[in-house]
Amino acid sequence: MISETLLEAEQKFVRSGVIGVGGTCLQAAEATTDELSGRNIENALRQWEAGHAEFPHAAVAAHYQTVGRNGVRPHLVAMLQNFHNNNRAHHVLGAWLPMTFDAQxxxxxxxxxxxxFDQVVRSDDAQRVDAFVAAAAMDLALLEARALGRSAHAPQVVRTRAVTRVVTQLDRLAPDFSLDPSVAAAGLAALAQPGADYSSFASHAAPALNGVPEEIGSAVRLTLLPTTRLHDEQMFIRCIQIFEGLYRQVATAISMAIRDLRHGLAAAAKSRLDRASIRLEAVPALFRVLTTMPVDAFSIIRGFTHGRSAVQSRAFREVEFACAPIDPRDFEHSGKIDVGDTTLQDVYLSMRKTHPDAHVLEEAMRRLDRAWVAMKRGHWGITLKVIGTVPGTGGTAGASYLKNAAMVSLFPRLSEVA
Structure with missing residues (x-):
């Protein structure tokens, strides 16, 4: 159960009058009485139940964005859970509905x-994953630009500039998505103007966002279901989703590199690893967005999401498990996963004395290792900033756990063969 103190802290933020960073979300600030009460959603759900309409995914998601998962009326949550129980055969609806009744x-x-995401986007399709990453980034940028239009206070200006910079980095973060060059150009132009209103940038980003495959765009819209009415949580979810897309692309690159090496294709493996490194080397732009999170806002979000830790990310663990054998003590909080019987380090060590391109592959592995470790250190640094040294979620020790994890190399035996 959510404590009264936590609910009061959220209410204080919402009533502060601030819209955007450090305040309420746009949806809550602009909502009508009917939208806040959920009456419109209840009517739409009953019409669908009676067979008169399609399931109102978008309307339900909009309501959750307005009041937060913990603010939805219990009888609406019960209706959605009942629909899930009766529609398990509908795989897409069945995969999405649990997000609407998982508050406890x-x-x-x-x-x-x-x-x-797995049902709609599919992790094994690089173009679709990058389309999701790009769409999530552009959706976030448009959200922050809208908030800036409502309340141009200094933290919101900093946030909007930071997310715009992420969009200008999509050629590195999501290279398999063909973004209209005018979007990045408009973003760079806005960043060059200290007092920019970002309207020109938004006019380029909005049609580009609408240009992603419909099911990808729908996945982006429907998976923004915050637990609170805080604007900062919407940013937080979007950043996590972008990171998940990156983790999945890196994990896929490593598994494909292992396959290449088994066929003697060291140059192809190097190319895959280098592309993965390029993605990770652009991560500082995302970290700049996360550092705009007010500490007191994150403490509320953390209270509402206790136990939902990124240490549970399967894609993140796939990267580390596929690179080198893992000490059991290093996954006591996350559990072991099966990524095959051979790691990238194992394959490299078996070929390094006989394959003429082994040194080329080693360079790519070292580059990937540097980028991955730098990312983990960035995560550790942000954790120190926003939560300090208090215990972490998922059973971890918080910042100290991340500090120790940040020191672990992807390929520990490379130092032995340097």
Whole structure:
């Protein structure tokens, strides 16, 4: 159960009058009485139940964005859970509905919408994953630009600039998505103007967002289901989703590199690893967005999402398990996963004395290792900033756990063969 103190802290933020960073979300600020009460959604759900309409995914998601998962009326939550129980055969609806009734027992997967992601986006399709990453980034940028239009206070200006910079980095973060060059150009132009209103940038980003495949765009819209009415949580979810897309692309690159090496294709493996490194080397732009999170806002979000830890990310663990054998003590909080019987380090060590391109592959592995470790250190640094040294979620020790994890190399035996 959510404590009264936590609910009061959220209410204080909402009533502060601030819209955007450090305040309420746009949806809550602009909502009508009927939208806040959920009466419109209840009517739409009853019409669908009676067979008169399609399931109102978008309307339900909009209501959740307005009041937060913990603010939805219990009888609406019960209706949605009942629909799920009766529609398990509908795989897409079945993968999405659990996000709407997981307030008390949800985990990281349901918080971020990863089951729905797997059904709609598919991790093995690089173009679709990058389309999701790009769409999530552009949706976030448009959200922050709208908030800036409502309330141009200094923290919102900093946030909007930071998310615009992420969009200008999509050629590195999501290279398999063909973004209209005018979007990045408009973003760079806005960043060059200290007092920019971002309207020109938004006029380019909005049609580009609408240009992603419909099911990808729908996945982006429907998986933004925050637990609170805080604007900062919507940013937080979007950043996590972008990171998940990156983790999945890196994990896929490593598994494909192992396959290449088994066929003697060291140059192809190097190319895959280098592309993965390029993605990770652009991560500082995302970290700049996360550092705009007010500490007191994150403490509320953390209270509402206790137990939903990124340590539960399967894609993140796939990267580390596929690179080198893992000490059992290093996954006591996350559990072991099966990524095959051979790691990238194992394959490299078996070929390094006989394959003429082994040194080329080693360079790519070292580059990937540097980028991955730098990312983990960035995560550790942000954790120190926003939560300090208090215990972490998912049973971890918080910042100290991340500090120790940040020191672990992807390929520990490379130092032995340097």
């Amino acid at each position: 027992d949800g985990d990281y997967l349901s918080y971020v919408g990863l089951d729905y």
